[in-house]
Amino acid sequence: MTPDPEGKPIDASAADVHEWMQRKDYNAAPLYDKQGKSVGYVRKDRIEDIDRPIRRYRNSFELDVILSTGASFDAVLDALCQNYFYFLGGADELAGIVTRADLNKTPVYIHFYERLTRFEEKLRDYLTNSLDDWTQFLDGGPVGQMEARRERQSGLTLDLINYANFSDLITVVYESEVWKDLEYESSSEAESKLGSVIDLRNDVAHRKLILYRDEIDKESEARDVLDLHTTYQELLQRTQKLNWASGSVQEDKKKSETRIFRQDSDAVTELQNMYAETCQVCGDTSTTELCHILPIQEGGTTTIENMLVLCPNHHMEFDRGELHIDPDTLEITAAHEDALVGTKLTVLGNHRPSAEKLQQRYREEI
Numbered sequence: 001m002t003p004d005p006e007g008k009p010i011d012a013s014a015a016d017v018h019e020w021m022q023r024k025d026y027n028a029a030p031l032y033d034k035q036g037k038s039v040g041y042v043r044k045d046r047i048e049d050i051d052r053p054i055r056r057y058r059n060s061f062e063l064d065v066i067l068s069t070g071a072s073f074d075a076v077l078d079a080l081c082q083n084y085f086y087f088l089g090g091a092d093e094l095a096g097i098v099t100r101a102d103l104n105k106t107p108v109y110i111h112f113y114e115r116l117t118r119f120e121e122k123l124r125d126y127l128t129n130s131l132d133d134w135t136q137f138l139d140g141g142p143v144g145q146m147e148a149r150r151e152r153q154s155g156l157t158l159d160l161i162n163y164a165n166f167s168d169l170i171t172v173v174y175e176s177e178v179w180k181d182l183e184y185e186s187s188s189e190a191e192s193k194l195g196s197v198i199d200l201r202n203d204v205a206h207r208k209l210i211l212y213r214d215e216i217d218k219e220s221e222a223r224d225v226l227d228l229h230t231t232y233q234e235l236l237q238r239t240q241k242l243n244w245a246s247g248s249v250q251e252d253k254k255k256s257e258t259r260i261f262r263q264d265s266d267a268v269t270e271l272q273n274m275y276a277e278t279c280q281v282c283g284d285t286s287t288t289e290l291c292h293i294l295p296i297q298e299g300g301t302t303t304i305e306n307m308l309v310l311c312p313n314h315h316m317e318f319d320r321g322e323l324h325i326d327p328d329t330l331e332i333t334a335a336h337e338d339a340l341v342g343t344k345l346t347v348l349g350n351h352r353p354s355a356e357k358l359q360q361r362y363r364e365e366i
Contacts, residue, residue, distance in 0.1 A: 005087075005097040007032050010039055014057060015050035017042060028065075028085045030094060031058055038094045041065070041087065061087060069095045070339025072313060073111050074286055077103075081229050100225050103211045112204045115235055115312065119197075122242040123169050124161050127178065130245075134161065137175040142168045166201055170194045181245040182238050194238070196231040199223075236287040236312055243289045244268070267304050271351065279311035280346045281323065281332060291315045294357040305354040308345075327358035 007030035008017045021029060021044045030038045031054065040058040047057050059065075067079055067086040079086055080100050089095035102108065127134045135143050146163040161169075170191075173179050179190035203210055212222035223231075268290060277288045291308045294300030310318060317323040322335040330345040330353065345353065 002098070002102070003096040005030055005094070007038070008042070008054065009034070010055050010058065012054050013050070014047050014052050014054045017054045018044065018047045018050050027099060028097070030087070030097075031055075067098065068339065070337060072282060072284065072311075073108075074284060074311070074313070077225075077229055077232060078286075081225055084225075100211060103225070103228065104209055108210060109204055109207065112200065112210065112232075114316065115232075115239070116197075116201050116204060118312065118316065119235055119239045119242070120166055120169065120201075122239060123173070124164070126181075126242050126245060127169065127172055128159065128161055130178065130181070131172075131176060134172050134176070137172045138168055142171075167198050170198055182241045193234050196227075197235050197238075200228075200231050200235070233286070239312060240287050240289055267302055267307065271304055271307055271309055274349045274351055275309040275346075278309065278346075279314060280309050281314040281340065281343075282311060283346070284311040284313075287312060289315045291318055293353060294361050298360075300357065304351055306357050308353060324362070325353070325358055327355035327362075 008020065010031045010033055017029075021027075021042075026044065028041055028043050030041045033039050038061075040060050042054055042057050043059065046059075047054075065083065065086055067076060067088050069088050071079075071088075076086075076098060080098070080103070085097060085099040087094060087097050131137075142165070143160075146160055146168075149163040150158070150160060173182065173194065174187040174190040179187050182190065184190040184193070200210070202208070210223070211225060211228055213224040271290065275288070276285070278285050279288055288309050288311055291310045292300045292302070293306050293308060296302070300306050308318070314323055317334065317336070318325075323340075324333040325331075325345050326333075330347065332340050332343050332345060334340040347353065
């Protein structure tokens with residue numbers, strides 16, 4: 001996003017504005033009156049006659065080009081699939097402009113890195129817990145490289161899977177039957193769709209362009225905004241599938257250094273049906289995850305009073321302590337989302353999040 005977007009006076013000439021937008025590489029820009037108030041915007045591709053005053057090409061701030069300043073990343077990406085720019089806030093309170101070009105900026109890389117890391121961590125845990133020997137699905141080359149990497153880490157030896165490349169983990173998915181657990185129709189479908197996730201991860205890791213084409217071109221192999229949206233949804237959906245699949249893995253161990261979480265199927269089903277996979281914080285319906293209020297490793301249980309249904313964004317913020325739910329009033333405080341301040345957690349049916357568990361969680365955080 002570009003905050004406080006620069007614009008041009010409403011009484012400027014179309015020639016000056018067009019030349020300025022060409023030089024700045026702007027597709028759209030606000031127009032201001034003499035008092036500095038935004039009175040509309042202009043699109044570069046709609047300026048047909050540069051000899052006319054720019055006011056002839058003024059567009060009003062309609063809802064189809066406006067996004068809330070509190071819009072989530074998912075909502076922004078969805079919107080950018082429909083239009084290549086949006087103004088944030090509106091005419092009376094113009095806070096910024098977001099375009100498809102912003103998808104190649106640092107905050108987006110950070111967002112994707114967090115989501116990819118979450119998926120990778122869940123995948124490593126699931127392969128370890130669900131397969132007796134995940135290395136059998138790889139040839140000797142990758143396994144030998146992992147062993148060599150672990151050998152070099154003297155004094156900090158982890159399980160072998162922690163030295164596996166992301167692409168090796170994906171290979172195990174479609175070479176074993178884990179692709180069924182992730183609800184793919186076939187191993188080839190898993191290989192193809194997760195291949196796009198590998199490509200995205202490589203681009204994020206090496207700081208290459210995330211979005212290769214500003215315009216949508218179905219004939220091009222270069223990633224456009226629709227391709228990015230499809231890959232992102234794939235990432236979110238398979239993270240959710242791993243979340244559900246991990247809940248079905250049960251194994252009791254004598255020592256506490258390794259814990260395998262099992263989510264009781266009745267409680268999981270009850271919450272899924274109750275909220276129809278809608279986030280209790282923001283109402284997002286694209287994808288949701290079950291979140292333990294008090295983590296299992298801290299004595300929490302998989303019961304509906306100790307679980308919430310949250311989107312991946314708010315699940316992560318809750319786990320990090322960046323999203324606080326008042327134990328008594330269920331009022332929400334979010335460190336990075338002013339729009340949520342003062343709102344309350346949505347509760348339906350007989351779901352009553354445990355005040356005791358919330359209080360205990362916050363004591364643990366302190």
